[in-house]
Amino acid sequence: MGREVSESCVESLMIEMVSSYCDRFYATKPELAARRIEAIGYQVGHQLSERYTMERPRFSDHLEAIKFICKDFWSEIFKKQIDNLKTNHRGTFVLQDNRFRWLSHISLDPSPDGSDTSASLAENKVAQAASMHLYFPCGIIRGALTNLGIPCAVSADISSLPACKFLCPGLFICGTYKGLG
Amino acid sequence: MGVPVESEILDLKRIRNEEEEEEEEEEEEKLQLKSESIRKWVFVFQNNPLYIQSFTEADDALKLHHIVHCSLDVVDERVKLMHHSGSIVASGFGPLDITLAIANIMCFSQVPDISFATKVNNPKKSGPMLNETFLGLLYPTENYKVYGYLTNTKVKFILVTTDLDVRDVDVRNFFRKFHAAYVDAVSNPFHVPGKKITSRTFAERVSNIVKSFGLGSSG
Numbered sequence: 339m340g341r342e343v344s345e346s347c348v349e350s351l352m353i354e355m356v357s358s359y360c361d362r363f364y365a366t367k368p369e370l371a372a373r374r375i376e377a378i379g380y381q382v383g384h385q386l387s388e389r390y391t392m393e394r395p396r397f398s399d400h401l402e403a404i405k406f407i408c409k410d411f412w413s414e415i416f417k418k419q420i421d422n423l424k425t426n427h428r429g430t431f432v433l434q435d436n437r438f439r440w441l442s443h444i445s446l447d448p449s450p451d452g453s454d455t456s457a458s459l460a461e462n463k464v465a466q467a468a469s470m471h472l473y474f475p476c477g478i479i480r481g482a483l484t485n486l487g488i489p490c491a492v493s494a495d496i497s498s499l500p501a502c503k504f505l506c507p508g509l510f511i512c513g514t515y516k517g518l519g
Numbered sequence: 520m521g522v523p524v525e526s527e528i529l530d531l532k533r534i535r536n537e538e539e540e541e542e543e544e545e546e547e548e549k550l551q552l553k554s555e556s557i558r559k560w561v562f563v564f565q566n567n568p569l570y571i572q573s574f575t576e577a578d579d580a581l582k583l584h585h586i587v588h589c590s591l592d593v594v595d596e597r598v599k600l601m602h603h604s605g606s607i608v609a610s611g612f613g614p615l616d617i618t619l620a621i622a623n624i625m626c627f628s629q630v631p632d633i634s635f636a637t638k639v640n641n642p643k644k645s646g647p648m649l650n651e652t653f654l655g656l657l658y659p660t661e662n663y664k665v666y667g668y669l670t671n672t673k674v675k676f677i678l679v680t681t682d683l684d685v686r687d688v689d690v691r692n693f694f695r696k697f698h699a700a701y702v703d704a705v706s707n708p709f710h711v712p713g714k715k716i717t718s719r720t721f722a723e724r725v726s727n728i729v730k731s732f733g734l735g736s737s738g
Binding site: 381384385387388389391392394395396397485486487 | 651652669670671672673698699702705706708712
């Protein structure tokens with residue numbers, strides 16, 4: 339218990355994983371790459387949730403489980419908690435991390451044809467690259483929640499947040515669908 | 520209960536697709552144990568065993584199976600009772616309604632209680648058993664005592680013992696150690712969730728825990 343891994347190693351691994359799936363294995367099918375990355379995240383989340391809930395009382399409802407994800411789970415992984423949690427009380431939750439670690443060191447490869455690309459195009463590219471890196475944490479959240487008995491769909495959204503270079507916000511939207519409550 | 524054993528592939532597919540109706544997806548693990556070298560374990564995923572280990576020399580496997588299956592219902596009953604008050608309003612969102620959900624963001628309200636301060640005191644302390652993983656004695660039969668443990672991830676551990684004057688502390692300890700072993704086993708990247716645990720290391724660890732059952736806390 340309590341073994342730690344160098345953050346830079348984790349980050350390098352993450353970046354390498356994303357780039358291998360996007361540029362090598364499924365270079366022509368970005369959707370498939372995204373699905374694969376998300377599936378890896380799912381497994382990781384599944385296992386982590388098993389471990390991190392070990393000494394805890396059971397959750398009585400969905401909100402409690404989500405809060406667990408926001409606080410304890412997030413701080414186990416990122417050493418910080420989710421900054422903002424919103425819900426519409428109908429099963430959808432929005433988790434906002436104002437400084438998402440795994441995006442904080444991302445920078446864009448300067449494009450080779452470079453000089454006259456417009457700013458909006460570059461921004462678009464950054465968003466695209468960042469969204470590729472968000473499939474893994476999405477999978478983690480989905481795996482954890484599913485394992486806690488809350489099947490859900492998780493998507494990440496960075497476009498709706500102000501694009502600030504230094505804050506690197508990550509926004510996760512968990513749509514749960516409840517059958518049995 | 521008694522949901523027929525499904526193939527895990529189907530099961531995983533269902534999770535992936537997320538389109539079918541949510542059913543009571545309970546991973547259950549059962550664990551039976553009888554003391555004096557008459558012990559047995561069963562784990563159940565959706566009521567199919569994840570791990571069965573008999574420490575029994577006598578030929579009563581069938582009987583123990585029966586007891587464990589009965590106790591699964593008891594676990595379900597207890598959980599339902601506990602959660603009865605906290606029933607959740609059904610949501611209109613299906614898995615594919617995510618776009619709708621995003622459109623609704625504007626009307627999201629702040630969750631009031633998300634102060635992000637660690638709670639020191641649990642206000643629900645009055646009901647100590649309420650959400651504890653350890654369920655305590657499920658029911659006594661004439662020859663056995665059946666204990667239950669339900670993890671946050673809805674995995675059930677069942678312990679059956681012939682030792683009639685076993686102490687609660689021992690059982691708690693036992694489940695705690697066992698849970699740790701279980702978590703390590705399922706964290707193996709080669710383990711498929713919902714599939715039987717075949718790890719030899721796990722089996723060894725479990726038999727060690729069984730051997731030390733009741734010894735640890737006496738000192």
